[in-house]
Amino acid sequence: MATKVKKKSFFNKFLDGIETVGNKLPHPVTLFFIFSLAVVIISHIAAKAGVSVEFNMLDRSTLESKMTTIEAVSLLNKEGIRFMFSEAVSNFTGFAPLGTVLVAMLGVGVAEGTGLISALLRKLVMSTPKRLITVVVVFAGIMSNIASDAGYVVLVPLGAIVFLSFGRHPLAGLAAAFAGVSGGFSANLLIGTVDPLLGGISTEAAKIIDPNYFVFPTANWYFMIASTFLITILGTIVTERYVEPRLGQYKGDSKIEEIGDISAQEKKGLIFAGISFVVFIAIILALVVPANGILRADDGTIIGHTPFMDGIVPIIMLFFLIPGLFYGIGAKTLKNDKDLAKTMGQSMATMGGYLVLAFVAAQFVQYFAYTNLGTILAVNGAAFLEATGLTGLPLIIGFIIVSAFINLFIGSASAKWAxxxxxxxxxxxxxxKGYSPEFTQVAYRIGDSTTNIISPLMPYFAVIVAFAQKYDKDTGLGTLISTMLPYSLVFLAGWVVLLLVWFLIGAPIGPDAFIFLN
Incomplete structure (x- = not known):
């Protein structure tokens, strides 16, 4: 009897088309070079044509509103050419993901090289039902954005490792974690670093109408809590129903470890790691919990630009390095300081391809910012929506879609919101009746989050491509975009539905924050 071949759906054919076209493009390094070259040429044409926009903008440092004129800046005039040459090194060294990735990987490399991560994963595999792993990975990704960008460099690669340990496709685990970390950026059970920043900008914008209006950092908290569960559920469904079946069985070079019992030496190592971890956490708490804690700001705050949040990356590094070191001592996988240094060096040796990709990606992102092309696109997009004459909920939905589109070109949430x-x-x-600034802010955040995962301009996009290439060397922008597009579309649709339900119920979106003005 002939085997019946299952026909692909139109959507799967569409995703396959995106992947095929995308992967026929040059290597990501070459592609970012071409993008950079395109920005150079377009910027010169736009500058010669006198392209500019005038708009009322908030200064993100002073939060003062002022009329601003932005003109397209050429990269082919004297100043532009000087910029490309003189700033090439600082563009690279100042590239936000670079330091975050390398510093965090020092700690993760020790935890992986000594065998701690392998032992913990085997414990996880033996104690966690397989059906719950996707939920855990997506949820952990969402919660990780409280620690700024650490989720990109810790949870995304860890998601791939976890899935591989369960005999599942590692790129599905990477996608699930990436969807949680980046696509779920505006969901969390806790208030994060971006909340006070967006609230401050919303406050100053509201003062144009009401000089006494104030938007608190907790303005969207209730909606964020509900969104955490929504995005966890949607991320799990997309991973298991669409992404993983489409990827099929993993046939790459990375080997699936045999899941066996933990040896006596490994148990001893885990005990050492556990004790060191508890001591480390106690020290961090001692520096943070007291009202005058050293890692608090001078005004006593923890969240925001505080020593604790500014130092979160080295804290993450030590979070892995210290237990990894003590595991190595207990399990005798580390014999001396030379072994430790060698392990850290090996973790850096694997980052060569990423460094090359980061260099060209950094130039592209900085060229785009220098030329003002992103700002001009954003202002014109806002002006277009304003000119449509939409009102009420259609305007809100249009606003979300425009925010999602603009997010493809400007990665910074605060820059777009300003x-x-x-x-x-x-x-x-x-x-x-008058929509509250808190409600407008939450609508903006939906659009701002959902297209992070399909935008090559998002600073960590190049990092994720590099992580994916560890498991499939042929992975390119096409593979990643086609894999993440279902998350982007489903998250956008699901979040819009949640907002509409919230609107119909009339529930507060945060403490003392409502849909309509009081």
Missing amino acids: IMAPVFVPMLMQVG
């Missing part, structure tokens, strides 16, 4: 808030916060405060 441009869009002075336009949309006052406008929506005067529509119908």
Whole structure:
């Protein structure tokens, strides 16, 4: 009897098309070089044509509103050519993901090289039901954004390792973690570093209408909590129903470890690691919990630009390095300091390909910012939506879609909001009953999160490509975008539905924060 071949759905054919076209493009390093070259040429044409925009913008440092004119800046005039040559090194060394990745990988490399991660994963595999692993990976990704960018360099590669340990496709685990970390950026059970920043910008935008208005950092907290469960559920469904079946069985070179019992030496190592971990956490708590804790800001705050949050990357490094070191001592996989240094060096040796990719990606991102092309696109997009004449919920949905589109070109949530808030916060405060700035902010955050995972301009996108190439050397932008697109579309649709339900119920979106103005 002939085997019946299952026909692919139209959507799967569409994703296959994106992957095929995307992967026929040059290597990501070459592609980012071409992108950079395109920005150079387009910037010169736009500058010669006198392309500019005038808009009311909030200064993110002072939060003062002022009329600003932005002109396209050429990279082919004297100043632009000087910029490309003189700033090439600082563009690379100042590339946000670079230091974060390398510093965190020092600690992760020790934990992996000594065998700690392998032992913990075997314990995890033996004690966790297989059906719950996807839920755990997506949820952990969402919660990781409280630690700024650490989730990108810790949880995304860890998601791949966890899935591989369960005999599942590692790229599905990588995608699930990436979807949680980046696609779920505006969901969390806790208040993170971006909340006070966005609240401050919303406050100043609201003062255009009401000089006494104040948007608290907790303005979207209730909605964020509900969103955490929504994105966890949606991320799990997309991973298991669409992404993993499409990827099929993993046939790469990375080997699936045999899941066996933990040996006596490994148990001893885990005990050493556990004790050192508890001591490390106690020290960090002693530096953070007291009202005058050393890692608190001078005003006593923990969240925001505080020593604790600014130092989160070295804390993450020590979080892995210290237990990894003591595991190595207990399990006798480390015999002396030379072994430790060698292990750390080996973890850095694997980052060569990433460093090359980061160099060209950094130039592209900085060229785009220098030329003002992203800002011009954002302002024109906002002006287009304002000119449509939409009101009420259609305007809110249009606003979310425009925010998602602009996010493809400007990665920074605060930079986009500084441009869009002075336009949309006052406008929506005067529509119908008057939408609150808190509600406008939460709508913006939905659009801002959902397209992170498909934008090559997102600073960590190049990092994720490099992680994926560890398991499939042929992985390119096409593979990653086609893999992440279902998450992006489902998250956007699901979040819009949640917002509409929230609107119909009329529930508060945060403590003392409502949909309409009081």
